[in-house]
Amino acid sequence: MNLAAIALVQETLAQVEPMATAVTFYDRLFTLDPTLRPLFTHDLELQGVRFLAALQVAVGGLSEPETMVTAVKQLGKRHLAYGVRPEHYHTFGEALFWTLEQQLGERWTPAITAAWSEAYYLLAGLMKEAATPPKVEDWKLGTLESPTSHLF
Numbered sequence: 001m002n003l004a005a006i007a008l009v010q011e012t013l014a015q016v017e018p019m020a021t022a023v024t025f026y027d028r029l030f031t032l033d034p035t036l037r038p039l040f041t042h043d044l045e046l047q048g049v050r051f052l053a054a055l056q057v058a059v060g061g062l063s064e065p066e067t068m069v070t071a072v073k074q075l076g077k078r079h080l081a082y083g084v085r086p087e088h089y090h091t092f093g094e095a096l097f098w099t100l101e102q103q104l105g106e107r108w109t110p111a112i113t114a115a116w117s118e119a120y121y122l123l124a125g126l127m128k129e130a131a132t133p134p135k136v137e138d139w140k141l142g143t144l145e146s147p148t149s150h151l152f
Contacts, residue, residue: 022048076127
C-alpha cells in the first residue's frame with residue numbers, strides 16, 4: 001500500500017463513531033450470514049469494543065508493517081480457534097465496507113473504497129495465511145522447518 005492509501009484508511013477510521021460502527025457492523029454481518037451468529041458467544045457490545053480495538057491496531061500498523069504483520073497473524077490464528085473459516089473473510093469484508101459507507105455517508109468516495117479494499121485484503125490475507133496450517137509437501141520441499149527438526 002502506498003502512503004496516501006494508508007493515510008486515507010487511517011483518517012476515515014478516525015471519523016467513525018465507534019459503538020455505532022460496531023452495532024451496525026454486527027447487524028449487517030448477521031444479516032448477510034446468520035450462520036455466523038453462533039461464533040459470537042460473548043456480549044456483542046464487548047465484542048464490538050474488541051473488534052474496533054483490533055481494527056484500530058491493524059489500521060494503525062499499516063504505516064509500521066514490521067510490527068503489524070506479527071499482530072495481525074496472531075489475530076488470524078486466534079480467529080481460527082474461534083471457528084472462523086477462510087470463506088467468512090469475504091462476508092466480514094462486505095459487512096465492514098457497508099458499515100463504513102453508512103457511517104461516512106458522502107465522505108465514502110471511490111478513492112476511500114479503493115484504499116479500504118487494499119487494506120482489508122492485505123490484512124485478511126495475512127490472517128488467513130497465519131490460520132492455514134503448513135502442508136506436508138512444504139516440509140518435503142524444504143521450504144519450512146520440519147516440526148521435528150529441533151529434536152536432532
